[in-house]
Amino acid sequence: MSTKNEVLLDVRNLKKYFPTGSSGFGREKKVLKAVDDISFHIHKGETFGLVGESGCGKSTTGRSIVRLHEVTDGEVWFDGVNVAQMNEKGLKPFRKRMQTIFQDPYSSLNPSMNVAQLIREPMEIHGFGSKKDQHDRVLELLEKVGLKPEHVDRYPHEFSGGQRQRISIARALSVNPEFILCDEPISALDVSVQAQVVNMLEDLQGEFGLTYLFIAHDLSMVRHISNRIGVMYLGKLVEIAPSDELYTHPAHPYTQALLSAIPIPDPKAAALDTGMLKGDLPSPMAEMNGCKFSSRCPFATEQCRQEQPEMKEISPGHFVACHL
Amino acid sequence: MTELLSVQNLKTSFMTREGEVESVRGVSFDIQQGEVVGIVGESGSGKSITAKSLLGLIQPPGVIKEGKVLFHGQDLRQMTEPQLRAIRGNQIAMIFQDPMTSLNPVIRVGAQMIEVLRRHQKLDKAGARQRAIEMLREVGIPSPEQRIDQYPHEFSGGMRQRVMIAMALSCKPELLIADEPTTALDVTIQAQILNLMKQLRDATNTSILLITHDLGVVAQVCTRVIVMYGGMIMEEGTVEDIFERPSHPYTQGLLRSIPRVKEGQRERLVSIEGTPPNLLHPPTGCPFMERCPHAMDKCREMPPYFVPEEGHRSLCWLLSSDMQQQKREQEGDEQ
Numbered sequence: 001m002s003t004k005n006e007v008l009l010d011v012r013n014l015k016k017y018f019p020t021g022s023s024g025f026g027r028e029k030k031v032l033k034a035v036d037d038i039s040f041h042i043h044k045g046e047t048f049g050l051v052g053e054s055g056c057g058k059s060t061t062g063r064s065i066v067r068l069h070e071v072t073d074g075e076v077w078f079d080g081v082n083v084a085q086m087n088e089k090g091l092k093p094f095r096k097r098m099q100t101i102f103q104d105p106y107s108s109l110n111p112s113m114n115v116a117q118l119i120r121e122p123m124e125i126h127g128f129g130s131k132k133d134q135h136d137r138v139l140e141l142l143e144k145v146g147l148k149p150e151h152v153d154r155y156p157h158e159f160s161g162g163q164r165q166r167i168s169i170a171r172a173l174s175v176n177p178e179f180i181l182c183d184e185p186i187s188a189l190d191v192s193v194q195a196q197v198v199n200m201l202e203d204l205q206g207e208f209g210l211t212y213l214f215i216a217h218d219l220s221m222v223r224h225i226s227n228r229i230g231v232m233y234l235g236k237l238v239e240i241a242p243s244d245e246l247y248t249h250p251a252h253p254y255t256q257a258l259l260s261a262i263p264i265p266d267p268k269a270a271a272l273d274t275g276m277l278k279g280d281l282p283s284p285m286a287e288m289n290g291c292k293f294s295s296r297c298p299f300a301t302e303q304c305r306q307e308q309p310e311m312k313e314i315s316p317g318h319f320v321a322c323h324l
Numbered sequence: 325m326t327e328l329l330s331v332q333n334l335k336t337s338f339m340t341r342e343g344e345v346e347s348v349r350g351v352s353f354d355i356q357q358g359e360v361v362g363i364v365g366e367s368g369s370g371k372s373i374t375a376k377s378l379l380g381l382i383q384p385p386g387v388i389k390e391g392k393v394l395f396h397g398q399d400l401r402q403m404t405e406p407q408l409r410a411i412r413g414n415q416i417a418m419i420f421q422d423p424m425t426s427l428n429p430v431i432r433v434g435a436q437m438i439e440v441l442r443r444h445q446k447l448d449k450a451g452a453r454q455r456a457i458e459m460l461r462e463v464g465i466p467s468p469e470q471r472i473d474q475y476p477h478e479f480s481g482g483m484r485q486r487v488m489i490a491m492a493l494s495c496k497p498e499l500l501i502a503d504e505p506t507t508a509l510d511v512t513i514q515a516q517i518l519n520l521m522k523q524l525r526d527a528t529n530t531s532i533l534l535i536t537h538d539l540g541v542v543a544q545v546c547t548r549v550i551v552m553y554g555g556m557i558m559e560e561g562t563v564e565d566i567f568e569r570p571s572h573p574y575t576q577g578l579l580r581s582i583p584r585v586k587e588g589q590r591e592r593l594v595s596i597e598g599t600p601p602n603l604l605h606p607p608t609g610c611p612f613m614e615r616c617p618h619a620m621d622k623c624r625e626m627p628p629y630f631v632p633e634e635g636h637r638s639l640c641w642l643l644s645s646d647m648q649q650q651k652r653e654q655e656g657d658e659q
Contacts, residue, residue, distance in 0.1 A: 053510035160599050161367075190366035191537065195581035195595035202592075217510065220540075224583035224593065261515035263540030265582050267563040 007077075008179060008211050009065065010041040014074035014084075016057075016064045034060040036235035037074070039311075044178075047205065047212040049226030049243070051219055051258070057235040058215050062181045065213065066098045067091055078179070096126045099172035103184035105164030109156040115142070115167055116152040122175045141170040145200060162193035166200070173204065182214045186221065198225055219262050223247055228317070231255045234282070234292040237311070241318040251320040254293045291323065299324055327394075328499055328531050329355040329378070334391035336370075336377045339384075345603050347373045347386075349555035355499065360525060360532040362542040362563075364578075365552035368600055371535045374552070375503050378533075379412055395499075414444040417492035419485070421504035426488060427476040434472035437491050444495045459490040463520055482513035489517070493524055503535045518545050539582060543567055548635075551575050554601045554611025561636035571630075571638040574612045610640070618642055 016035040035057045042048040050058045063069045065076050067083060076084040083094050099122075102108040109118055119138045128134060139149050145166040156164055165185060172180055182201070186194040198221065204210060216222045222229060222243075229246050231239045231254065239252040250256045282288075282295050291309050294300040301323070309321045336348040348370045355361050365371045377388050380400065393400040395416065400408065412418075420426045428436060434456055441452040453472070460468035463486040476484060485505060492500055502521070506514035522545055525532055536542060542549055542563070549566040551559045551574065559572040570576045580594035598615040601607055609624040610616070616623070622641045630643035641647060 053512060162599070191539070192366065192578060192581045192596040193599075195593035196597070199593055199595055219511070220583045257512060261511040263515070263518070263538065263544045265539040265543045265567065265579065267543045267567050 006044045007041045008044045008046075008079055009213070010075075010077040011061075011065060012039050012075040012077070013037050014039070014061065014064060014076065015072045016060050016069055017072045033235050035064060038232070038235075038237045040230055040237060040240055042179075042211055042213060043227075044211055045205070045209050046228065047214055047226045049222040049229040050213065050215045050232060051217060051222050051229060052232035053217065053258075055234075056232040058232050059183055061232070062100075062183050062213055062215050066100055066181050067094075068100070092126075096122075096175045097177050098179045098181065099175065099177040100181040100183060101165070101168050101172050101185045103187050105161050105168055105188060106156075108168060109164055109171075111156050114153050114155050115147075118156070118167060119171050119174050122171060126175050128175060137174060138170075141173055144173070144204070145170045146196075160193075161189050162196060165189065165197055169197075169200065169204070173208070176208075177210070179211045179213070182212055182216075184216050185214075187216065187218065194221065201225065219259065231258065236292055236321065238293065238322070239318075239320045240311075245315070245318050249315075249318070251314055251318065252293075252322050253297050253299055253324075291321075327354050328357050328396065329533075330392075330394040330397075331374075331378065332392040332394070334374065334377055334393065335389040336373050336382060336386060337389055338386045340604075343604055346606050347555055347603060348377060349603075349606060351391075351552075351555075351557055353550055353557065353560065355531050355533060357498070357531055358525070358529045359548060360522075360534060360546045361548045361550065362534045362536060362546035363550045363552055364536060364539060364542055366537060366600060368603070369552040370555040370603075371552045372503055375418070375501050375533065375535050378501065379416060379418060380408055381418075410444075413440055413492075413497075414495045415497055416499045416501065417495065417497040418501040418503065419488045419492050419505050421507050427484060429476050432473055432475055433479070433487055437472075437487070437494060440491055441494055455494065456490075459494045460487070462524075463487075463490045463493075464516070465490075482509050482517065485509060485513075485517055486520070489520065489524075493528070493530070496528060497530060499531045499533065501533045501535075504537070505534070506541065507536070507538070514541070521545065539567075539578065551578070554606060555603055556611060556639065557637075558612065558640075559636075559638045561633075561638075565633065565636040569632070569636075571632050571636070571643055572612075572640050573616045573618050573642070577615075577617075 014035055015037055017031040017033050020030045020032050038061065050061060052058045060069065064071050071084040074084060075082050078094060078098065083091060116138050119141055120134050123129070123134045123137065138152060142149060142151060147163065147166055156167070159167065186197050189197060201212070202225065205212065214222060214225055226243050228240065228242050230237050231252065233254050239246065239255045246255065247259065250259055290305040290307055294304040297304065303323050309323045311319045311321045313319050332352050334348055334351045338345040338347055351374055363371045363374065376382055378393050382388055388401065395411065400411070427433070434453065437456040437459065438449065438452040441447050441455055447455060457468045457472055460471060465471050465483060465486055479487060506517050509517065518541065521532060524530065534546060546563055548562055549560065550557055551566065551572065553574050559566065559570065559575045566575060567579065570579055577596040581596060583593060596615050601611050601614065607613060609626055613619045613623040627639055627641045629637040629639055631637050632643055
């Protein structure tokens with residue numbers, strides 16, 4: 001496919017720091033480096049998965065890209081335009097093209113709006129057709145996401161988690177976006193419902209040529225849906241590779257540890273291998289000179305503790321930031 | 325092996341304004357000494373309510389309507405509150421999903437552990453403190469001597485769950501009920517906690533009842549599995565029975581909806597269409613009927629448990645001898 005090679009989103013040296021109050025008399029401001037200098041790109045029509053443990057900065061990355069956060073530094077090129085430092089007015093056309101589906105289908109839908117209002121709202125904001133057109137589109141979208149026309153005047157509390165996530169998806173689709181940020185869209189759902197939503201996302205991608213940034217901590221589902229995957233640890237991207245490549249030849253010790261920790265739904269599979277990773281994530285506030293993973297890495301050397309590793313391409317399309 | 329716990333025909337309902345929600349509708353199972361039994365099911369299947377009912381932890385408007393919970397042959401439901409309290413936390417311990425809310429935020433971790441030890445183990449203050457430090461060390465908390473005097477908010481999620489496990493195990497219970505103990509944790513921490521539970525089981529021969537929605541976790545740690553749906557046990561068997569020879573269409577669907585991690589293949593996920601039954605007006609027949617690809621007229625009638633092999637039971641008409649006969653004939657025709 002020719003469209004596969006066209007880059008839709010190009011993130012360069014993205015940084016997002018949060019000030020976290022002062023330590024004593026306001027002289028020394030501490031900053032939390034939630035996202036610290038990461039770069040990656042997403043092709044048109046592709047699904048890029050972003051994985052990592054809680055607090056690694058994956059959601060902050062996503063939200064910085066769609067500009068729900070101010071970007072501290074770096075560039076976010078969307079279809080040839082850098083949106084990273086753009087003001088709200090300049091952003092408006094891009095807001096339409098980039099939509100988000102959030103994790104919690106219970107808090108992301110306004111409980112006092114009915115389904116028709118919820119799905120229509122983005123269209124109203126972006127001036128999409130007449131009232132009549134909008135209403136027709138609501139019905140069309142409901143059908144697309146597997147809900148019934150009689151659902152239009154119901155309220156979010158009348159729906160289950162999976163159905164609410166369908167409403168969120170219909171809402172995101174209402175303005176014909178090109179890019180959808182899926183921020184843990186299935187984490188709150190039951191296994192059998194997760195499969196329904198993932199299948200639907202895949203169908204919609206095929207139909208509308210959508211590009212997804214899929215953020216999750218469920219590694220087996222990410223592998224299923226993504227073309228390429230980036231692994232984050234403490235604000236840094238440590239590895240980027242095509243999905244199968246990442247799962248069959250993980251190169252970074254953190255990726256290896258993460259993959260070995262997935263419980264496999266097969267009683268014959270080898271027991272959980274936890275020999276590799278001990279302890280918790282260090283505080284993201286702590287300043288570290290070298291590789292951020294060096295404190296937990298079983299292979300860490302003096303060089304790892306001193307020097308930050310650069311991203312290197314070890315096989316076509318497979319990048320790793322590790323000295324080893 | 326001796327029977328440690330035997331649950332017989334447990335029924336728990338919630339009396340809501342709209343009517344009676346029958347969350348648990350006649351659940352029976354046994355747990356032997358040293359066994360790790362998993363209860364899996366989706367939200368609303370009744371798995372957590374079952375666990376809470378065992379220890380009488382159901383708050384109004386919930387009511388345990390019927391059933392026996394025999395622990396060493398004694399019915400916990402007939403016991404008085406003081407009798408129950410002597411067993412809870414001592415012989416049967418429980419850990420919950422959210423370690424943030426199950427620890428008291430304004431009391432030091434050590435003090436909370438010492439309270440449990442003094443109440444149940446009749447230790448003096450110094451002895452209880454010593455034991456609490458030992459327990460913290462055992463569950464892998466670094467520098468427990470300092471940590472014991474900290475507050476819960478100074479611990480990470482994984483550490484808090486370790487504290488809960490240390491507390492639960494400090495009285496050497498015979499049965500540990502763990503309700504989604506790792507759901508709120510990251511995978512690498514989850515793996516550590518699960519390993520810890522396994523080690524402790526091996527060291528103390530404690531039986532574990534693990535409630536979870538994660539089939540991966542079940543496959544890794546359990547010896548026997550109970551699959552719940554619509555407030556009932558759909559299928560029960562050893563892990564091998566359930567994962568290799570699932571006989572209930574619901575179990576089969578559940579297993580198919582997990583993405584299989586195999587190289588080069590990207591198969592479409594098989595989802596179970598529809599949603600679980602409303603337990604306000606539970607169906608009189610098989611609860612899975614509406615979503616079942618094999619549903620037939622007979623399913624309007626509640627099936628009994630069929631036993632495809634020893635120790636393996638399944639609530640489905642497909643396993644009746646008539647249906648099995650039909651299936652064999654069909655297979656014969658195809659060949």
